[in-house]
Amino acid sequence: MKDELIKELDHIKQDLINMSDHLYDNPELGDQEYESMKLLTNYLEQQGFQVDKGIVDRPTAFKAEYKGEKPGPKIAYLAEYDALPGVGHGCGHNLIGTMSVGAAVILSKKIDQIGGSVVVLGTPAEETNGAKVPMSDEGIFSDIDAAMIVHPSDLSYSSGDSLAMDAIQFAYKGKSSHAAASPEKGINALDSVIQLFNGVNAIREHVTSDVRIHGIISEGGQAANVVPEYAVAQFYVRAKERNNLNNVVEKVRNIAQGAALMTGTTLEISNYELSYDNMITNKALSDAFNKNLEQVSGKTVLPPKQSYGSIDMGNVSQVVPAIHPYIGFGEEGLIAHTQEFADKTITAEGHQTLANGALSLALTGYDLLTDKALYQSIQQEFNSK
Incomplete structure (x- = not known):
């Protein structure tokens, strides 16, 4: 079945590249990502997802869901698509948004066979006033079994913590x-x-x-x-x-x-901005993702980076098992929030990172939906935190 997921990536890879490059060319700041949201949600609707826009009173937030014909866990992929002043997508959110959308579409092609549901949550303004905070507070994750997002970086690192x-x-x-x-x-x-x-x-x-x-x-x-x-x-x-x-x-x-x-x-x-909680990585889920990313990319996933930053994914991790790993361009020392980082997302290496991230997320979602022991270990770890 995993070989079939790889084939599904091949079918949509160019679509994902086109969307990511379009986001790079048309950056929008937090809570102003109207065209970015439209681009991603239109594609999800074309792929059979039911889309609800403007959730949690944030006009550029959305929830897109594909429900399988059989019962099973519900997997959420989180999409970011806000840019930075001056350097556009210097944090690579054009990749983050399309990786999550791609993962959901890939997995949706097999959901009817294996059971469960897949959700994409469009989460505006991560750089300033992250929408994941009200989503966590207002119960958006109440019926979700695991939440995942992957962030581009110089090299690949395991999901860690944040302040x-x-x-x-x-x-x-x-x-x-x-x-x-x-x-x-x-x-x-x-x-x-x-x-x-x-x-x-x-x-x-x-x-x-x-x-x-x-x-x-x-x-x-x-x-x-x-x-x-x-x-x-x-x-x-x-x-x-x-x-x-x-x-x-x-x-x-x-x-x-x-x-x-x-x-x-x-x-x-x-x-003057929303408060962020500390990130709690679900190790069982993180290990499953790392295994898939190493197989897909052929490169080692390094231990977590020491972080002194804060992310709204921390709030998500308080209410549902969650991971926030980093996927590498393969250029050690490349610094985020720079024009060089933004430009890297539209290179051949950036496009391959996009494909690897989408597939690794999809494969991890598949593992969670089909491996009962993995699902139970993830939930047990979360409930014991």
Whole structure:
């Protein structure tokens, strides 16, 4: 049967290449991926999938499902298709979206024989305000047995972990005044922000080594001779596990409150982006994918990369068995979020990476649908986390 899946890839490989190259030529930023979504969903509809657009109140999100004639597990492939400002698809989301679509289409050709269902979830804005967060919160994964996505990289790496992250804004309100003629009548909101940064820097010595805190002053006044009455700082606070992150965030919030008390300002704290949970890789599912990728590509899958970033796939992994591995172009040291990385996706190596990723995802889905022992080990591992 797996040989037949390889043949199915051959039938659609050029379609996938055409779609990926089109996405490269027409990049769209997060939550603006209207044409990208249309391209992918039109193709899925042509392949017999039932498509629901605009889910979780995100206009460019979608769910596409192919239900088999026999009962069985439901596999989800997650598609990303947002681009970056300036460098377009410098993170290779044109490949990610088409790899997931390709995997689902390949597997759908055998679903009626083996049973189960296959789903593609279109997940906008991974780079900024990831739609996987509301999808996880609102029960989109409640009937899904496993979720998979594969990300392009320089080399191939196993699915690993990621840091939980909160994006927090601190907005201070003071009172303006002439900074030279009557400074005593002003309340300097920028001073509050400066004290906030000083306080954050003071606690760095007293948090675990996995914690990352980094921020900017997004508003700090308009002119040097006017006491700033409004100032804003935005921070990302990260940690390996959500519980630790919550403790660190509480400390940062207390520092922010202290800065307001020190300077006499008022403070408003808010989240300016969605919060991401830490990624929990399902090892049984990861091992199955690695085996397929090594067979397909003929190259070794390396151990997970140490990650200090945050991904919305982390939220998915909290509610369903999930993996987020990396598939390599075969060019060690190639750096994501660059024009060079984007350009690599439309080369012969990029096209082969696309094909290998789609097939490896499809083969892993097939394994999960047909191997009861694998399915049980995946679920047992997830339920024991």
